[in-house]
Amino acid sequence: MSLNFTTKSVLAVILVILSFPGCQTDGTKTVKTASTSIEEPSKPDPYTGRRLDLQTLIISTGTAEQDAALALMKDLHERMGVPYKILNSRTQQLERPTLSSGEHGYYNAIILTDAGLWVPDTVTKSGFSAEEWRILHDYERKFRVRESVVSGYPATNLALGLDYGLENAESFTTSFAGRWQEPAGGTELFEKVNTDNLLPLRGYAVGTDARKTNPGPKVQPLLVEQSSGKILIALLTYPDGREVLFSGIANEPSYIHSHLLAYEFLNFASKGVFIGARQVYLNLHIDDLFLPDALWNPDTNTTDQNRTYRMTSHDVENTIRFFDKLRKEYPTASQLKLDFVFNGMGTNINDELYVALYNSNNDFRYINHTFSHHDMDISAGTTYQKARDEIEQNRLVWQQLNLPELEQNSKVLVSGMHSGLTDRITSTPYPEGKNDAFLQAAQDAGIRYLASDASQPNQNREHFIDGFDILLLPRHPTSLFYNVTRPAVLRDEYNYMFHESYREKGLDPASTPGASPMLLSYEQILNTDAERAIKSMLSYSPWPHYFHQTNLRDYDGGKTLLSDWLETVLPRYEQLTRLPIRSVPYYEIGQQTENRLAARNAGIVGTWNIDINTVTLSASQKADILVTGLEGGKIYGGQKISAITIGAIPQSFPIDRMITQ
Numbered sequence: 001m002s003l004n005f006t007t008k009s010v011l012a013v014i015l016v017i018l019s020f021p022g023c024q025t026d027g028t029k030t031v032k033t034a035s036t037s038i039e040e041p042s043k044p045d046p047y048t049g050r051r052l053d054l055q056t057l058i059i060s061t062g063t064a065e066q067d068a069a070l071a072l073m074k075d076l077h078e079r080m081g082v083p084y085k086i087l088n089s090r091t092q093q094l095e096r097p098t099l100s101s102g103e104h105g106y107y108n109a110i111i112l113t114d115a116g117l118w119v120p121d122t123v124t125k126s127g128f129s130a131e132e133w134r135i136l137h138d139y140e141r142k143f144r145v146r147e148s149v150v151s152g153y154p155a156t157n158l159a160l161g162l163d164y165g166l167e168n169a170e171s172f173t174t175s176f177a178g179r180w181q182e183p184a185g186g187t188e189l190f191e192k193v194n195t196d197n198l199l200p201l202r203g204y205a206v207g208t209d210a211r212k213t214n215p216g217p218k219v220q221p222l223l224v225e226q227s228s229g230k231i232l233i234a235l236l237t238y239p240d241g242r243e244v245l246f247s248g249i250a251n252e253p254s255y256i257h258s259h260l261l262a263y264e265f266l267n268f269a270s271k272g273v274f275i276g277a278r279q280v281y282l283n284l285h286i287d288d289l290f291l292p293d294a295l296w297n298p299d300t301n302t303t304d305q306n307r308t309y310r311m312t313s314h315d316v317e318n319t320i321r322f323f324d325k326l327r328k329e330y331p332t333a334s335q336l337k338l339d340f341v342f343n344g345m346g347t348n349i350n351d352e353l354y355v356a357l358y359n360s361n362n363d364f365r366y367i368n369h370t371f372s373h374h375d376m377d378i379s380a381g382t383t384y385q386k387a388r389d390e391i392e393q394n395r396l397v398w399q400q401l402n403l404p405e406l407e408q409n410s411k412v413l414v415s416g417m418h419s420g421l422t423d424r425i426t427s428t429p430y431p432e433g434k435n436d437a438f439l440q441a442a443q444d445a446g447i448r449y450l451a452s453d454a455s456q457p458n459q460n461r462e463h464f465i466d467g468f469d470i471l472l473l474p475r476h477p478t479s480l481f482y483n484v485t486r487p488a489v490l491r492d493e494y495n496y497m498f499h500e501s502y503r504e505k506g507l508d509p510a511s512t513p514g515a516s517p518m519l520l521s522y523e524q525i526l527n528t529d530a531e532r533a534i535k536s537m538l539s540y541s542p543w544p545h546y547f548h549q550t551n552l553r554d555y556d557g558g559k560t561l562l563s564d565w566l567e568t569v570l571p572r573y574e575q576l577t578r579l580p581i582r583s584v585p586y587y588e589i590g591q592q593t594e595n596r597l598a599a600r601n602a603g604i605v606g607t608w609n610i611d612i613n614t615v616t617l618s619a620s621q622k623a624d625i626l627v628t629g630l631e632g633g634k635i636y637g638g639q640k641i642s643a644i645t646i647g648a649i650p651q652s653f654p655i656d657r658m659i660t661q
Helices: 068-080 130-143 256-270 313-329 352-358 384-401 436-444 487-504 522-538 561-576 586-600
Strands: 023-025 031-033 051-053 056-060 084-088 109-112 147-149 166-180 199-210 218-225 231-237 243-247 284-289 293-297 302-309 338-342 365-368 449-453 471-475 545-548 605-609 614-618 623-628 634-636 639-646 651-654
Touching (some): 068 084, 109 130, 199 218, 293 487, 365 384, 449 586, 487 561
Parallel strands (some): 449 471
Antiparallel strands (some): 166 218, 293 302
């Protein structure tokens, strides 16, 4: 989605002016004049006066591979469905036609990935000239557009027209923490961040003091380094009315703090009005319901087919009790719910496990996992008919058992071990290894959404499978393996897989990619998993995390591996934010994903008329979108989110930023 700027050249901008003719035709050559017998009150024209397109301009110091902050912000915009364009300052020049034409501004938010953009670097050529800075600041001033600076050193260079109002810089490295200061935590700045707690930070940051001499911006510290009081994040207000949210913290996708802060940079710069929306998800899938799973044998370091475990009715009751307690203990998780991915071959109406689930008052949701967990890979010899039978037989069991939401879930499938995508016997990755017979059977059976393993090559992206009308929906694996029920066994298998097995092969785990440099305790394994999960949650990804029925075994007075995992994730999450966690059915994730992907190619146009304070939306083709900051939307995280169907006829909406509530 990067702008097609020529190298350091003028961007040709075509202004498309929408008009509303006062006449209409009935398909013949006769023109019918619109009736004027009744005078209607004139409405403000959303396309006159000062107006801004609802999209972000991200100004970077290179590509996403060269600029970690760009990778962070680019991913955020795409996850949330926010239109954006990139100006790579290393190769592209900022000129006035890049930003506006007359009273029409092309961006309602400006994000700089690095304050160091000002440096005239002779190697990267990333620095803006004085004229480029002047153009940017003139635009921000004229259209009252805010700017966020994601990372960097706040140097002052008056020759370039730059003054961040900060001095006495000090570097912080490795692990340190930030302390929040008002107005952070109010109704606009960092509203749902848990500002009662310190913010754990990693990597690198520059802390400063507000300059007390010489004219410059008013500096409002928002986050300061815990020990020194040095400013890490500040709101800068300039005499000319410009507003900048400055961060001296290094931000990139590998840090939890960066995912927490990324939304705040966008929300500030856009004034909380943009196409797209943030929502935190934690969707939990439990695979292999009704089947026994073989267990890990620590003595042989193998999965022993003679050792198995199948959930019991007690495990069901224990899980219900645990989730009732969890929802009360963690306010953000009040809607958390499990999805059981089930195999019908393993049960019948007299099965005690089934009876416990049936009597659970719909505490759980269900997903088709095929009838017998059959391997759908090419090398397994799976034919079209076998695949079709596996899908249809499981639906029949679903109907016979009277489990909920069969009709809604008829579009959804999780194949056993995500088979049918990668051919494991021949080690042929997806898409080369996909089994077209299986996929054709799934499509003919009405499957629209198929699960994939986000840890496998080429499966970690939402996309329609080439040649099929099936949308691939990734799921995150965890360290709670399918063949473990107890902490000690999980620790043994994890350490063998990621440390000891490398030593057996003569490799050094400390220097081998994918290995763990040291043996980890059970608690350390859970903490590593929790960090990955929280990053995913704070990137607003709906991708589920999947576990297995073995992980719900009551191994000690009500404890399970899943309960230990959740009680590691949720306290750390609530230390950072108060955003409610959404837990939604897989078919709903599929529909949301489909809408978001379709919207990228729908030619969506959003215009914010800042003189009459309305947003007007249209698209070249029908699209279902989410929009933040409009009147009438549902409240989430202190902001209103509207679900809107748009098309060729423009629709206008009043703005409600909720900053006084």
